[in-house]
Structures are given as C-alpha cells and as structure tokens.
Amino acid sequence: MPGFTSLEQEQLLELAQRSVAATVHRKPLPTPQWTDLSPRLAEPGASFVTLMIGERLRGCIGTLQASIPLAEDVVLRANAAAKDDPRFPPVTEPELTQLSYEISVLSTPLPLAYGDAQDLLGRLHPGVDGVILVYGFQRATFLPQVWERVPDPSQFLGMLCRKAGLPTDAWRTLPLEISTYQVESFHREAAA
Numbered sequence: 001m002p003g004f005t006s007l008e009q010e011q012l013l014e015l016a017q018r019s020v021a022a023t024v025h026r027k028p029l030p031t032p033q034w035t036d037l038s039p040r041l042a043e044p045g046a047s048f049v050t051l052m053i054g055e056r057l058r059g060c061i062g063t064l065q066a067s068i069p070l071a072e073d074v075v076l077r078a079n080a081a082a083k084d085d086p087r088f089p090p091v092t093e094p095e096l097t098q099l100s101y102e103i104s105v106l107s108t109p110l111p112l113a114y115g116d117a118q119d120l121l122g123r124l125h126p127g128v129d130g131v132i133l134v135y136g137f138q139r140a141t142f143l144p145q146v147w148e149r150v151p152d153p154s155q156f157l158g159m160l161c162r163k164a165g166l167p168t169d170a171w172r173t174l175p176l177e178i179s180t181y182q183v184e185s186f187h188r189e190a191a192a
Contacts, residue, residue: 019078045070140164
C-alpha cells in the first residue's frame, strides 16, 4: 500500500474534522469536492477514524471492507465516531477544540492460516498487523496501534476475544477465523 502524500493526508483529516463539527452542530455532513481531491481518494477505501482528547480515547469507528470512495468513507466514520461509539456519549461542542484525529486506512484483510494456538502466536506481527477475530456471529478487531498498549500477543488475543464477547482464552481453544491487515495512519493534534 503506497503512502499517502501529505496533501492527501491533510485533505482526509480536514474532511474528518469537518464531519465531526457538522455532526456536533447537527448540520449536513461535508461532501468531498472531487475536483480538488486526488483520484486516489475517490477509489474505494476502508478506514477507521479515532478521536482522542489528550491520551483518552473519545471515539473510534471504522469499517473493514472497502465499498465506497475513501474520502466518503472517512466522512462517515468520523460522523459515527462522534456520535455512535457505544462506549461514549456523543461529542459535545466544548470538546471540538480538544479533539485530536487519527485516520487509519486499511489494506484488504487476508485470512491467516494457523495450526494451533502456539502457531497463531508465531504468525502474528506485533506492531504491524491489525487482527480480525471471528467465531460464528461474534467478531472484533484491533488496529495495529493497539500493540503499542498491549505488546504481548497472548494478552492482545485475550483482549480481542473479550471484545468479541468470548472468553479470554477462546483463542487457545476455539476454531477461530483470524484475518490480518495493515494500516497507514496519520493524525492531527487538537487545535487548543
């Protein structure tokens, strides 16, 4: 996945910030101006938008499958991160100047074949791989950035199982479907 130019990064971050402001003010979401954007931002893309206040997570929503133009996807994920993350109340107007933004653009997830729990641990690339875990209708993902807080693969998988509503040791005992992906991420610090 070739890197985004600094202009493309700024354009996506600007769309995310405008989307959050529109959401908070209950205004229409911004529409990407395709003539001003590089053709790459009009290609299908999957993204996560993460909102932070200082070191504290304030919202994070994304999609794993590219189905709409990346610029539109960022607008929708920023909107959802501001109001639909079930872990947090909607972002408020006083918080707008405190928010920092991170956009993660995902590569296409690929199934990870593994034999047993030990083999699974050996096939993960901490700090590089985002991981999707699926068991029946239960699923969860962690972006590669989670490795910064949870560098131990066993603990990482245990927390991911818990996020999916499974026992923390399910990765050792259940036949889970595991996929991995990589991201290119970039961020904008709070204005204040």
